[in-house]
Amino acid sequence: MPAAALASAIPRSLFSSSLRRAALTSTTIRPIRASFGAIQTISPFAVRTMASSAHKIKVKNPVVELDGDEMTRIIWQVIKDKFIHPYLDIDLKYYDLGLEYRDETNDQVTIDAAEAIKKYSVGVKCATITPDEARVEEFKLKQMWLSPNGTIRNALGGTVFREPIVIPRIPRLVPGWKKPIIIGRHAFGDQYRAKDAVLPGPGKLSMVFTPEGGKPEEIEVYQFKEGGGVAQTQYNTDESITGFAHASFKLAIDKELPLYMSTKNTILKKYDGRFKDIFQEIYETTYKKEFEAKKIWYEHRLIDDMVAQMIKSSGGYIMALKNYDGDVQSDIVAQGFGSLGLMTSVLITPDGKTFESEAAHGTVTRHYREHQKGNETSTNPIASIFAWTRGLIQRGKLDDTPDVVAFAESLEKACIDTVDVDGIMTKDLALATGKSERKDYATTNEYLDAVERRLKRTLKEKL
Structure with a gap:
C-alpha cells in the first residue's frame, strides 16, 4: 500500500503522533480489517521490539x-x-x-x-x-x-x-472475602431459551410432550378463571447438564478448591432435582477418589442457604449454578470483590x-x-x-x-x-x-x- 494511502487509512485516535509517523516508514505491515471501517496495522512499537x-x-x-x-x-x-x-x-x-x-x-x-x-x-x-x-x-x-x-x-x-x-490493597464491599469465589454458570437453557406469553383471559394452560413415535402427553399447569396472566415454558437437557458437571468437577480439581452445586430442588423437585442427581452420580462414579486425594469436597446446597453462606464465608471455593443464578451471582461476587x-x-x-x-x-x-x-x-x-x-x-x-x-x-x-x-x-x-x-x-x-x-x-x- 502506498504511504499516502496508508496514512489516510490509519485511525488517528489509535497512535500517538510519533507512532503514526513511524507507521509510514515501517516495512512490516499486516493489514487487519478494523471495526472502525479502516485499515489498522501492527503497531511499529511491537515491530521494533520484536526485532530487538x-x-x-x-x-x-x-x-x-x-x-x-x-x-x-x-x-x-x-x-x-x-x-x-x-x-x-x-x-x-x-x-x-x-x-x-x-x-x-x-x-x-x-x-x-x-x-x-x-x-x-x-x-x-x-x-x-x-x-x-x-x-x-x-x-x-x-x-x-x-x-x-x-x-x-x-x-x-x-x-x-x-x-x-x-x-489486597483494594477494599472489598464484603470485607470477609479473602480468597476467590469462582462462579460456574451453566450458560444453556432455562429462562434464557424459554418461551413465554401473556395470556389474555380465562382458560386452561397445559404443557404437551410428544415422544418420538409415541402419543402426546399433556400436563395441566393452571386453570385461569378470572382474567389472564403470564406463562413460561423452559427446558434443559441431560447432555448439557452432564457437560456442566464434568467441566465444574475438572476445574475444582485443577484449582484444588471445593465445589458446591446449588439449586432450589425442594420446590422444583423434578427440574432442579435432575441437576442435583446428575451431579451426584457423576461425582460418585468419576471424581470422588480424586477429590478425596486432593482433600477437597463436593456438596449440593440449596441456593438460598448457599448465598447466605457465601456472604459469611472467607471465600476459596467454586459455586456451580444454573443459568439465571449464575448470571446474578457472578455480578454480586464481582462487585463484592471491588x-x-x-x-x-x-x-x-x-x-x-x-x-x-x-x-x-x-x-x-x-x-x-x-x-x-x-x-x-x-x-x-x-x-x-x-x-x-x-x-x-x-x-x-x-x-x-x-x-x-x-x-x-x-x-x-x-x-x-x-x-x-x-x-x-x-x-x-x-x-x-x-x-x-x-x-x-x-x-x-x-x-x-x-x-x-x-x-x-x-x-x-x-x-
Whole structure:
C-alpha cells in the first residue's frame, strides 16, 4: 500500500503522533480489517521490539485471537504491543469481531472464530458490542446481530466460570472475602431459551410432550378463571447438564478448591432435582477418589442457604449454578470483590481442553467517547490482560510448555503488584479506596507502563 494511502487509512485516535509517523516508514505491515471501517496495522512499537528482542518464549501451538470494540479494542492492541509480541514467539489466528465487520460478514466471522477455537483449543477474546436498537441505528447495521459470546457459547458448549482478581490493597464491599469465589454458570437453557406469553383471559394452560413415535402427553399447569396472566415454558437437557458437571468437577480439581452445586430442588423437585442427581452420580462414579486425594469436597446446597453462606464465608471455593443464578451471582461476587474490572471470565468445555478467556466487562463506551475527543482516559485494563494470560496458561498446560505458563503468571503478578505494592492504579480502583483526586490515579497508559517496568524487572531477575 502506498504511504499516502496508508496514512489516510490509519485511525488517528489509535497512535500517538510519533507512532503514526513511524507507521509510514515501517516495512512490516499486516493489514487487519478494523471495526472502525479502516485499515489498522501492527503497531511499529511491537515491530521494533520484536526485532530487538534477544530471546522469545516459543508458544508451540496457535492461539485464536478475537478482536473487539471501542475502548477495549484500543487497550487490546496496546497489550499485544507491550506484553505479547515482545516476549512470545506466537502464532495468532486473528478474527475481527468488531461490530462493523460482523455486520459486513453477516456475522459469519463469529461462527468462523468459534470453529477456529474448536480446531486450536484456545481462544482469547476482547470485549465486544452486543447491539441494541440504538447501536443498530448508530452503525447502520443490516440487523440486530446476536451476542458474539452467546454464539460462541452455543458453538462450543461448556461452562462459563467467572473468577475475581484479588488485590489486597483494594477494599472489598464484603470485607470477609479473602480468597476467590469462582462462579460456574451453566450458560444453556432455562429462562434464557424459554418461551413465554401473556395470556389474555380465562382458560386452561397445559404443557404437551410428544415422544418420538409415541402419543402426546399433556400436563395441566393452571386453570385461569378470572382474567389472564403470564406463562413460561423452559427446558434443559441431560447432555448439557452432564457437560456442566464434568467441566465444574475438572476445574475444582485443577484449582484444588471445593465445589458446591446449588439449586432450589425442594420446590422444583423434578427440574432442579435432575441437576442435583446428575451431579451426584457423576461425582460418585468419576471424581470422588480424586477429590478425596486432593482433600477437597463436593456438596449440593440449596441456593438460598448457599448465598447466605457465601456472604459469611472467607471465600476459596467454586459455586456451580444454573443459568439465571449464575448470571446474578457472578455480578454480586464481582462487585463484592471491588470492581467488574477485576473479574475474569473463561469458557471451558467438558473435556477440559477447549477454552476461551475474556474480560467480564463490556467495551467501556463512555471512556471511548472521551478518547475520541482526545481526552485522557483511565480505563482499567487488568481483566483484558488476564484474558490473555489465562489463555496462555491454558495453552502452556496443553502443550506442556511451563515457560509459557510461567511468563503468563509473571505478567499477572506484575499487574497485581503494580496496584498492591506500587500503589499505581486506574480511577475505578482509586475510587474503591476512597480517593478521587487526579494525583491518586493513573491513566491507562501510565498504568500499563508501570506494569511493563515491573514485568521487565521480574523477568530480568529470573534470567
